[in-house]
Amino acid sequence: MKNSLETAAVLIETLPYMQDFYGKTVVIKYGGNAMINSELKNSVIQDITLLKYVGMRPIVVHGGGPEITSVLNKFGKKTEFISGLRVTDEETVSIAEMVLVGKINTEIVNLLNRHGSKAVGLSGKDANLILAKKHFAEVHENGRVSMVDIGFVGEVESINTNILNTLIDSGYIPVIAPIGVGKNGESYNINADYVAGEVAGALGAEKLIMLTDVEGIYRDYQDKTSFISSLSLEEAQQMIAQGSIGGGMIPKVETCIKALQGGTGKTHIIDGRQPHSILLEIFTSQGIGTQVVK
Amino acid sequence: MKNSLETAAVLIETLPYMQDFYGKTVVIKYGGNAMINSELKNSVIQDITLLKYVGMRPIVVHGGGPEITSVLNKFGKKTEFISGLRVTDEETVSIAEMVLVGKINTEIVNLLNRHGSKAVGLSGKDANLILAKKHFAEVHENGRVSMVDIGFVGEVESINTNILNTLIDSGYIPVIAPIGVGKNGESYNINADYVAGEVAGALGAEKLIMLTDVEGIYRDYQDKTSFISSLSLEEAQQMIAQGSIGGGMIPKVETCIKALQGGTGKTHIIDGRQPHSILLEIFTSQGIGTQVVK
Amino acid sequence: MKNSLETAAVLIETLPYMQDFYGKTVVIKYGGNAMINSELKNSVIQDITLLKYVGMRPIVVHGGGPEITSVLNKFGKKTEFISGLRVTDEETVSIAEMVLVGKINTEIVNLLNRHGSKAVGLSGKDANLILAKKHFAEVHENGRVSMVDIGFVGEVESINTNILNTLIDSGYIPVIAPIGVGKNGESYNINADYVAGEVAGALGAEKLIMLTDVEGIYRDYQDKTSFISSLSLEEAQQMIAQGSIGGGMIPKVETCIKALQGGTGKTHIIDGRQPHSILLEIFTSQGIGTQVVK
Amino acid sequence: MKNSLETAAVLIETLPYMQDFYGKTVVIKYGGNAMINSELKNSVIQDITLLKYVGMRPIVVHGGGPEITSVLNKFGKKTEFISGLRVTDEETVSIAEMVLVGKINTEIVNLLNRHGSKAVGLSGKDANLILAKKHFAEVHENGRVSMVDIGFVGEVESINTNILNTLIDSGYIPVIAPIGVGKNGESYNINADYVAGEVAGALGAEKLIMLTDVEGIYRDYQDKTSFISSLSLEEAQQMIAQGSIGGGMIPKVETCIKALQGGTGKTHIIDGRQPHSILLEIFTSQGIGTQVVK
Amino acid sequence: MKNSLETAAVLIETLPYMQDFYGKTVVIKYGGNAMINSELKNSVIQDITLLKYVGMRPIVVHGGGPEITSVLNKFGKKTEFISGLRVTDEETVSIAEMVLVGKINTEIVNLLNRHGSKAVGLSGKDANLILAKKHFAEVHENGRVSMVDIGFVGEVESINTNILNTLIDSGYIPVIAPIGVGKNGESYNINADYVAGEVAGALGAEKLIMLTDVEGIYRDYQDKTSFISSLSLEEAQQMIAQGSIGGGMIPKVETCIKALQGGTGKTHIIDGRQPHSILLEIFTSQGIGTQVVK
């Protein structure tokens, strides 16, 4: 009985959050450890399903790095990286697409459906969802900057929201693989963070939630006490300019900035290694991770 | 943080119940202590609001006994009871209507709205919601049974569900006062239990939940160990016939039987003195109180 | 047969009015003798029902003065008036609400339904229809003006038209009791004239018709020959400023002015003591009473 | 003022009829003197417009006999009649169609629109509204019966109600010329009475009203005291069999019988020479003419 | 088999045109030889039906010159022409209306339906589709210009597109006879070219196609090598001003100019003597005739 009372108490505590987010669009960038560890996987899937049932409109965008590398290895493809971006020839992008769309995406869709959601997987080719163009790598060498063609690495040109609204209005959860399509029909592998940001912007989402493998942003990431729970858009821009945000965190923060500029309400960089981190962000007063807001 | 984790854990535990009851109609008979004690009142209102937000279609039917008596007293009206039913002359039914519709109903509607629901109050006169006829008191005297006219005490002839569906489909919670209207336009005071049962039957509700001031049904109500958590329709009928269900519990159990026969999925007699008893019934595996089922 | 021919002739005469008002919103302030005299009552109810059947969208706002006083007396409450407004403590507003919502409103709804309409009663609490705030009494004493708190007497802050449109679009006639709800959930008794004007303004009604106990407005109300059948908004404002409109007529004329400013097409102050005065206003060329127009 | 009071009184008297016929389909066979006399014409047009405004769904089917003859004469065509039916060669049916569709129909449509209706003219060719086949004349000669081919005189095979419902649901009044189309695309002139009956049957109309140039049906048409105001379907069949209904009245009574069998509620043979006879039938208790009912 | 392969090849060639015009409105002015020659007639009807089936929204406006003259002759009416316009008294316009609406329009509607379309005929009186006013003839005499009243010859005041959209949205093809209605209900005979242009403008049609009896426009119409396949609006205006476009071609070019100014995408003057000229214009790269474009 004690347990039951707790259940009731918690539900009542979360009611104000349900009321705030009723009917709102929430884009979730799903990636990192939360896609590998099977317990974390289940927890994310449950969280998304719950968002749907309490009346939100969740959309999932996923990445797939390690799985792609592992399949490339099986195929005996070696990959070179320039400025942190994989040099992507036609065979490589084709394998990346196969893995993202035919393996990772179908698995997420399947898990959601088995937990009682109605999910539908999409790549950027479905209904021309993600129109893309080539993204050049910026190489700094001998004091000079050059833009290097690294193949089928893309950036988003535009998002066609029609198919998303058709599916969401009929009760489905769209699950998006970050493959874009160019104007000659060629495939592009795109950083999933950026895709999530563009989708959030195009839909004017209430929230963009990015699952990462860190706790959030630190003013000085070697000093755990400098953790930042809320950051303004301007501060975020400044920290990138000053170099105090580094490495893999840059695309995430840039994505938040882009999404906010596109009309998204709030953006959150949260720790996907924490079970049910999405619920912690949405249904508790202290939240979790770092939010970047206007 | 520990608290937050619990929140997430509890939400996930309740997800299967949200999925089961999504889009389902739940009729709540609201009465007894839960209408008097202000803490209990808030807890019921929160429970109903939460049902709405997780996708159910709640409808509230309320009684109002003590408040009516108190106003009658202020007016200096003395009331006689025959076979447990209040002899109800025209002035009495008019006062009852005033109290039920103009005081109790507006208060419940107001509380729901202040908690973020969109509630609309209805009496049986609104859109002819409750068509009623005179209910006679059954008097056993000197071994003879006679039907005695006790004035404007009514029973339900039919429920016009149109206005209920119009409101629910537009996102409102209907709150119903148990006043019926006769074919000459006269008002009838009707036992709220019966009204709730008829409404649940007419809508083919998934659940009828009756808030009472007891824990539920006992096989022998003097023996606390004989508590019954689940009862079949046939057993319930038998227990009434055998006299093992007594007094004020009879209309409640009869209501459950009637609602089940009318197509309601499950009926529950629960303890309204227990805070959040509605949530305990719906969102926990052990439930609460006694269920009467087919 | 002669009778029948007259019937046909009259219907044809009224056809142009039916065409003019087809699909238009008409707000009727119902009060005064027309609410007491039972023949007048029937006549008003028939008029409103007819408006509905010939394609208009009628909405009723009612007052309830004398009935409230009579119930207050039965309760032994004495009431004081300041600047013509009843000093209204919590018990008084509660009684007023009970009478307005639980007695007068239900009676009007019931009469409409018995005449073949589908009416639904609303108070300002239903779906937060009438948001209100405290109205202070303006007291002139010793050459000084002060604002006196007289309790739960309110004025309209805003009208939530959603529930009105939901009901009208589904074929119902809304009947509104002039109880407003404050931001802490407290009830306010509001002058029904003002409520009618605010509702007409919020809906951009074609017409606001106010049933009163006088024939209309006189330039000099002691001179019956100075009757005014049409008054411009500016003239009306001037007459109030000059003091040539007096006493109980002021709120009515102010309501007309407010409604016109809010977008209502025409406003009419008509004599509710005249049977079928609403039809006389709408379906005859000379109309009845005084119209205030832009 | 006396006049105005009468107006109100009459409107109220007609309210019950408005309520009975709200949303109901009424087919009007328009013909005879009421199509020639310009005062009668206006009266019929006003009546139909009024039906529309008080919420009915009127449909007009018109004939056109004399006008056709007059145009045929201008063209120098002589016409022969066999068993009362015009022998109709290809040129004759073409002229009949031109007159019915291009003159009589457009005039009725135009009059309705000028009185504030939104009318649309249809012939049986529009959207294949009236599929028809050849109707042979029954000739009794020398004690033998033979079926004689008299050209393009048709009978209804089926009515395509789609276009009628499309127009009525969008607020238009369909006005139908009695030209049918055969399976090779040939035109047929059809008795407008029969077309009206078939349309009423196909739509399951509430009422079929046939405007004629007589007062109604007499048991013995030479005895004015033998007027029949109501006739059952069976009696009507018997009277035809017995020969007590004669000449031009036969197709009208047969049409009533057919319409009733097809599901029409009530049928009425009324005197179109009486101004506003349609209103007299619908909005007065004694009605007018003879009704044939199940 | 060779034939079949050609069929497939042609379908594929036409696919880009189907894609370009999917869901687009195309107004076709139907007149001239294509209305007389029965083979051409069938070809036009098939073309229009095909447009409907490949997803366009065709609307037909037809003329009827020679047929009107022939009926006028049968009636023994002589007609005078002033500045090329028929002097049109009341009887003449009535005959013209009869022929246009009751003969030519019904025939086109019938042909379309027999080919599998769902067509509905309209005159300008139906739902007040074409509101018109008197058009005066411009007479140049003795160096002076005067405007001469030639009776019921009209010009378009406005087009009520409601009935067109109602019919098209329900899958029907509207077929319009060029009869307008004046503010007193009088009929006007209007040049069908102008009606087509006004309809195209009012609907913001994608294309206006005018079937004529010439190949198109020549810079010098005596020099067959000076054929113009595309003309800008400005050039067209200039050519009229310079007198290099003459006679019957002027209303056609003016119509194109008017339609373009009203928002029509492209206008085409094509040779109706060429079988399937509509398809040639829409489904081949070289098109046919002269296009006038912005």
Added chain:
Amino acid sequence: MKNSLETAAVLIETLPYMQDFYGKTVVIKYGGNAMINSELKNSVIQDITLLKYVGMRPIVVHGGGPEITSVLNKFGKKTEFISGLRVTDEETVSIAEMVLVGKINTEIVNLLNRHGSKAVGLSGKDANLILAKKHFAEVHENGRVSMVDIGFVGEVESINTNILNTLIDSGYIPVIAPIGVGKNGESYNINADYVAGEVAGALGAEKLIMLTDVEGIYRDYQDKTSFISSLSLEEAQQMIAQGSIGGGMIPKVETCIKALQGGTGKTHIIDGRQPHSILLEIFTSQGIGTQVVK
């Protein structure tokens, strides 16, 4: 010009077929050479796009045999076949899914979109489209029949048509990869022929068209003169029973039989090596290949 005339002539010849199939559902099994040869590929894609534009509701189901084998080889997986079915372990089904969903499906979707369709790819996991169970191989050995478990080879249990109707009603072409999902979420590789047949049956399609690498069915497949252009369901069953249909043709004919039994109108086995074979089947009188019909 000659060319243009041919274009028009062909369009008109195909009009009756457009009329017959307007709004009808056509399921296309896409496989064999038509998926490999790039010219054939384009021709199929154009055919499907054309079906959409002339008003049909096409759905594509594709196979993927050779591509799967080629990827399996790259991974160094050797595959064994039992009774013609690939023994499919977990890794194999995962690779098959990756290839079917992430490579073949995306390519078809992309081609359709580049030709102007709006296509969306689906696997059986999307919205639980294809629920499946294990299919055992039937092994005949030593005169005994045994059912052998060959891993994740599946058969269809049921098709959830909801997502198909949602997409088609919004103008999309669904493209389905033949991966089914079992009740524990496991993937099954299913013969695409069977999937196409089940989809056609579940939707009550008008037509099922199967692209193969043969001309159709021969009574004696070694005698080219014994070609069968139409076969009844019963004959087809007989021919299978008699062994006169052999090898790879059996699942195709069984699929036709199953689809017909499920309510599909007609089924067609056609030669995908013939460019535009789909158009040849639908838009020519002689059709192509062998039809199996009830």
